[in-house]
Structure formats: structure tokens, C-alpha cells
Amino acid sequence: MPIYEQSYREYDGELRHKYRWVIIIQQELRVLIKSKFFLMMMLFAMLHVILRLLQVTAYDVIAQDPNSPLALAFSQIADFAVDNLLFFDFIRIQSPVVFLVVLFAGSGMICNDFNNNLVDVYFAKPITWRDYAIGKIGTLVLIGLVLTAVPGIILVGVHNMLLPGLETVKESWVWIPAILGFSLVIILPCVTAVLASSALIKSKNFAAISIFMLLMANSAFGATLAGVLRNPNYFVWAFPLTINRLGQVMFKDTRLIFQTHWMWSLAIVAVVTGVSTLIVCMKIRRAEVA
């Protein structure tokens, strides 16, 4: 008969963090930050931000100064002004970078956990599938916002600081919701689609390739349809252009490529985001509730 010393005491400390998904976001970010390739991609994405920062500074400090010899030269440059179109173009140009970064960070996020049986380890802890799903989606949304909305809003702030006045505030405050809205329109379908691919496909690389090929095929399909039927409105079926259409609405850009009502574009984005989210949730929930 063994003699047990009975010194063991169960954990009696206070439980913190009602929202465990915050912890999952922190953990995922820590894991990503350890990747040199990820950091390089983020730094590369920041080059564009620096260029725009220089543009805003040059416009506000030099071009607005009537005594500056460069003012006239700057005023000749097309799309140099700090206006709604600058921020629209900034986020539009960031969108392929966002896609690539999210593809790198997210394509293995779920499939690796499944392959490594880490899902069992997670769900053996008192966290729910909702915490897990929100944590994974939240991580990628946060990364996307760091590349689009956050620098965009900072640029608006810099513009207001360099060109202080009520006129600037009145003109620029509307850009902030537009920046945030357009960023989310780019990020949400991208994030959920990448995670859906990661939940459906066992290999990180195949998940990334699949979603990349799907986007290429979709763009080619939209362009072919518009070309064959000789109607640019069919461009709405090309996902990058349909997102672009929503950005144009938000930033009141009149340089329209096609005339299809923006509600169609919103519906397409909503369906892609909704279906992808559903796939992610179902796959995770199935792991928890078999």
C-alpha cells in the first residue's frame, strides 16, 4: 500500500481574463513577430507609409508656402494634393501587401493547429471555440489594420498638425471613417477567406496557394466576362475591383471603372466574408464538438 504525502493542492488563484481571445491574439502575435520573414514583410509595407508621410509633409510645409520656390513645382505634380484621393490611393496600394501578409500569417494558423493536435490542447483548457475563432480572426484583422487604417489615420493626424486650422479639420474628419471602412472592406474578406482555406486544407502552403489561385482566377473571370460581353459592369465579379468600387464610394472618387451599383459590390464582399466566417466557425466547432 503506497503512502501518499498528500501535499498537493489544486489551483485556488483568481481567474482573470474573461475575454480569452485577447490572450490568443497576444500569443499569435508573439509567434509571428518571431518570424524574420514576417517582420521583413511588415517593414516593406511600411515603406509606402514613409513615402506618403513625406508627401503629406511636402504638401503641407512646402507646397502651401507661397514663398517657397518649390511650391509651383509641387503644384504641377499630379495627385500630389493631400485630399480624399490620396488616402484612397494609399489604402488601395496597400491592399496587395495586406493580402500577402495575411496570406503568410494566416494560411497556417488553423491547419497547423489541426495537424499538430493543438486544437485538443486548446479546448482541453477552459476556452471556447468562439474565443479561438475570434482570437485567430482578430490577430489577422489587427495586422491588416496596422498596415492600412492605423497609418492612414496617423497621416490624417500629421496633416492636421502640419496644417492646423478649422478648415483642415472640417475637410479631413470625414476621411477617418472612410479610411477605417475601406480598410475593413479589404481586410475582413481577405482574413476570413485565408482562415477558411487554412481550416479546409491540411497544408499551410496549399492553403496559401489555393487562395492565391482563387483570387487570380476570379480576377481573370471578371475581366474575361467584361471583355467578352463588352460591358465593363461585369468587372463587379472581379473581387479586387469590387472592393475598389466600395472604396470609391467611401472616398467619393468619381474615376469609376464600371457603373454597377455599389450595393452589388457590398453584397459580394458580405457573402464572401459571411461564407468564409461560417466555414471557419464550423470547422473549429467540429473540432470541439465531435
Place this chain on the structure above:
Amino acid sequence: METLIEVKTLSKWFGEVVALNNLSLKIGTGVTGLLGPNGAGKSTLFKLMLGLYTPSRGAIEVMGHNPRNNLDCLRKLGYCPESDKFYENMTGFEFVYWLNRQWGMSRKEATHSAEEAIDIVTMTDRMDDPIDEYSKGMRQRIKIAQALASRPALLMLDEPMGGLDPQGREEMFSLIRRLGDEGRSVIVSSHILYEIERVTDNVVLLFKGSLLAQGRIREIRDLIDRHPHTITIQCGDPRKLSQHFHNSESTMNLDFEENALIIRTRDPNDCFTKLNQLYIDKSEDIEEISCTDDDLQSVFKYLTH
């Protein structure tokens, strides 16, 4: 003895595959061995205990509660899965720390608890190394540390000895025994009777999803002792190694294959003790030990025929 797990006519099937079939049993405090060959339903039973699977039929109660979607119940359980793949670029400490945080601990508590658990599994000196640099034994221990860290009422270890070398197994046996001695309740699964025998004398025998036997290991062991065991040892010099066994009364037969010695013995316990000692002393070049019929197959055959 307090009942921790109560399983009532539990069945679980996946499509046409029956993983557990009308299982009824009670598991109490202390260290319990869950024994059965591959496919017996051990891992499925663990997942049902954790509420990760819903029973197809019947019910399971963990500490008097249904574990399904029961976070309060999960807080009292520590689970160490069979698989040993992790985030390879994480350190052992980070792995345990983040799981503690997900469990609901504050930063300070998670750090303290992770360090304490890692110390229990004697990994403190390697806890800041990336997991991909760990040996199989270290991976097993860090997995156990994450299960221990929340100081659970019940610890579930799924095949913790899998893939370990003899020295690693000895360390694992000693760790599990130590956990039991401290008054922890542990359920440890294995398909090798000898492994379970080293950590507890209280076993549950599963076979094809059904309960075959439950109780003291000696009673079950008696069944297998009537049959000789076959042990295959991969080594550099089988003939030299055989000298340690040919005079033993329990040895029935010795066979040689290329770089392998095959021993048929009536007392596998004695044989394993000798082999472990030889390995630890490094007096023989032992590469691998496999127990052809120490996986309970013979006892299962005996009990099922």
C-alpha cells in the same frame, strides 16, 4: 475512494467505426492505468472526459458534472495528448506560459505556475530553448508540464511513454509515481502492461471499445504470466548480450537475428529490469527494445477467447 469519473453505458461511434461500446466504469482518486491495444478507445475516452466529444449514447460524469461545454469542469482537468507537435519556434516556457494565460491566469500567476510546473518535470535548465531543439523525452515532459501547470484535480496523460528510450521511460515512471505520491489523481494510458505496472497497480483494461477488466494489476498480470513473452532487442552484439540471460531460470528460449536478440521469457519484469540496468550502465550497446507480446495482446487473447 472518491469517484472522479463515472461512465454509464457509454458508446461513441464515428460513422461506422465503433470507438467505445456500452462502456460502464468508475475511476477514483489516485493513479489509474488505462490499458488497451491501439484502437481500444483510450484516446476517445479521454476526449469524452474532456467534453471534446459528445457521447453517441450513454453518459459520462467528471467529478459529478457533464464535461460538455463545461468550462468549470475543464478548469479542474489537465490533459497531456499523445501527439508531441507544437509551435516549434516557441520555447518550452512560452508554450506552458501561454496555455496558462489561456487557462485564465494573470501574467504573474502564469509565469510562476509555468516555472513551477517546468521544475516538477525537471526541465528548468532547458525551458528557454526552442521546442524544436528538444528530444522526444523533453517534449513529453513539457507536454506534462502544461497539463500540470494549472494544478488540476485530475491529470490525464495519453501514452506519455510513447517513443521514449529506456532512460526516458524510467524518468517518466518516476515522475508519474512522484505525482501520485503527492496526492494527485492521474489517469495514464498505455498499450504496454509493463509501463503501467511501473506506475500503479490499479488498471482499467479496454479492448475494442469495451471494458475487459478493472482492478488490481496483479490479478490481471497473473493471466499473462502463464504465457511466455517475446522481447526483441536491437543491439550491436546480440551474442554478447545473450550471456546476461542464458542462465536465467525464466528464460525459455534465445534466438538471434541480424543485430537482434529475441528472448522468450516467463518473467518479462525481471528481463526489463536487467535490460534497463544494462542500458543505464552502458555495458551493452542496446538500440531498441520491442515487446512483441507485452502489448497485452496475449492477455487480451486469453480474456477474449
